[in-house]
Amino acid sequence: MTPVDILMPRPMPPLVLEKLEAEFTVHKLFEAENPDGMLAEIGPKIRGVAAMGGKMDKAFLEKFPNVEIISSFGVGYDHVNTGDCLAANVMVTHTPDVLSDEVADTALGLLLMTVRELGQAETWLREGKWVSEGAYPLTRATLQGRTLGIFGLGRIGKAIAKRAEAFGLTIHYHGRSRQDGVAYPYHATLKDMAAACDTLMVVAPGGAATKHSVNAEVLDALGPEGILINIGRGTVVDEQALIAALEKGTIHGAGLDVFEDEPNVPEKLMQLPRVTLLPHVGSASQATRNAMGQLVVDNLKSWFDTGQAVTPVPEMG
Numbered sequence: 225m226t227p228v229d230i231l232m233p234r235p236m237p238p239l240v241l242e243k244l245e246a247e248f249t250v251h252k253l254f255e256a257e258n259p260d261g262m263l264a265e266i267g268p269k270i271r272g273v274a275a276m277g278g279k280m281d282k283a284f285l286e287k288f289p290n291v292e293i294i295s296s297f298g299v300g301y302d303h304v305n306t307g308d309c310l311a312a313n314v315m316v317t318h319t320p321d322v323l324s325d326e327v328a329d330t331a332l333g334l335l336l337m338t339v340r341e342l343g344q345a346e347t348w349l350r351e352g353k354w355v356s357e358g359a360y361p362l363t364r365a366t367l368q369g370r371t372l373g374i375f376g377l378g379r380i381g382k383a384i385a386k387r388a389e390a391f392g393l394t395i396h397y398h399g400r401s402r403q404d405g406v407a408y409p410y411h412a413t414l415k416d417m418a419a420a421c422d423t424l425m426v427v428a429p430g431g432a433a434t435k436h437s438v439n440a441e442v443l444d445a446l447g448p449e450g451i452l453i454n455i456g457r458g459t460v461v462d463e464q465a466l467i468a469a470l471e472k473g474t475i476h477g478a479g480l481d482v483f484e485d486e487p488n489v490p491e492k493l494m495q496l497p498r499v500t501l502l503p504h505v506g507s508a509s510q511a512t513r514n515a516m517g518q519l520v521v522d523n524l525k526s527w528f529d530t531g532q533a534v535t536p537v538p539e540m541g
């Protein structure tokens with residue numbers, strides 16, 4: 225049988241490419257000298273897409289009239305318009321669960337770095353200031369006694385909550401609805417939760433429904449000892465409102481792994497003193513990225529072998 229044609233628009237981890245090439249004919253758009261020409265030639269042959277970010281909507285789908293499945297790398301799939309995919313009868317899959325513990329570990333690391341200014345303290349040592357100026361200044365903030373509001377108590381949010389409990393934090397949560405069997409106090413609005421907490425952990429998905437949910441009002445409610453951590457998606461936080469809140473002292477500090485316009489990070493954020501910035505490394509260990517990659521492969525194989533996906537996004541029903 226002729227192998228199925230798969231499009232890979234952007235480079236993906238070597239494991240994904242290797243395993244896909246063993247089963248399918250993989251068209252690497254990122255290597256094409258003339259991508260439009262390549263698309264015009266292979267578009268009608270493509271039956272599956274192995275995706276790593278990149279906007280996928282009606283305009284994208286129209287180039288591939290016979291596409292059946294988009295297998296996306298990552299649990300967040302805000303780059304894929306699932307409404308357009310459903311309308312075009314295209315399956316969308318993602319890579320949940322296999323990264324939850326890794327991302328939760330990173331979230332706790334980022335929280336500790338931010339509260340205790342660990343990155344800044346390391347820079348102090350490396351710049352020789354421990355010798356020339358003495359000890360790094362005591363941090364105004366401490367993790368002890370903090371109340372953590374989790375915005376998005378899903379798979380990763382729960383893994384963060386488990387770790388945060390071990391650190392002695394009190395936990396609250398906000399989402400679209402109260403969850404059965406969850407004892408943490410629930411807040412129907414993000415602003416109410418921010419007012420009840422001094423630490424806000426964003427681990428909600430991106431997309432139109434959550435865009436700029438963390439705005440000036442929410443940051444004001446969090447208060448002057450407030451720490452914002454964003455491990456979810458950059459678009460959830462209004463970055464300009466955050467910069468203003470940090471400049472004015474409306475909140476104390478912020479730790480960010482994700483940004484509105486990655487990989488571009490506003491210069492002002494880089495200059496602010498109590499801000500920790502990471503380059504979207506939440507899931508970025510070899511083992512976890514390989515497990516995510518394996519799921520991308522498994523979804524494509526399962527779809528073309530059995531007509532069933534392994535981990536479809538919830539919108540697929």
Ligand code: NAP
Pocket residue numbers: 299300301320321323327375376377378379380381398399400401402427428429430433434455456457481482504505506507508
């Ligand atoms: P999940 O299990 O689907 O959890 C998402 C949570 O967000 C749910 O508890 C959901 O609760 C809440 N939520 C969804 N839409 C909402 C809305 N419009 N308003 C308020 N709450 C909403 O997803 P997950 O596996 O934990 O992943 C969460 C997100 O983390 C991903 O979508 C991705 O963007 C991000 N992520 C980042 C990294 C990184 O490297 N930094 C890595 C992995 C994932 P309700 O249904 O009750 O509203």
Ligand code: 8YV
Pocket residue numbers: 276277297298299300301323504506507
């Ligand atoms: C990945 C992520 O780095 O899973 C997600 O939603 O944000 C990260 O784990 C990203 O998807 C890679 O493109």
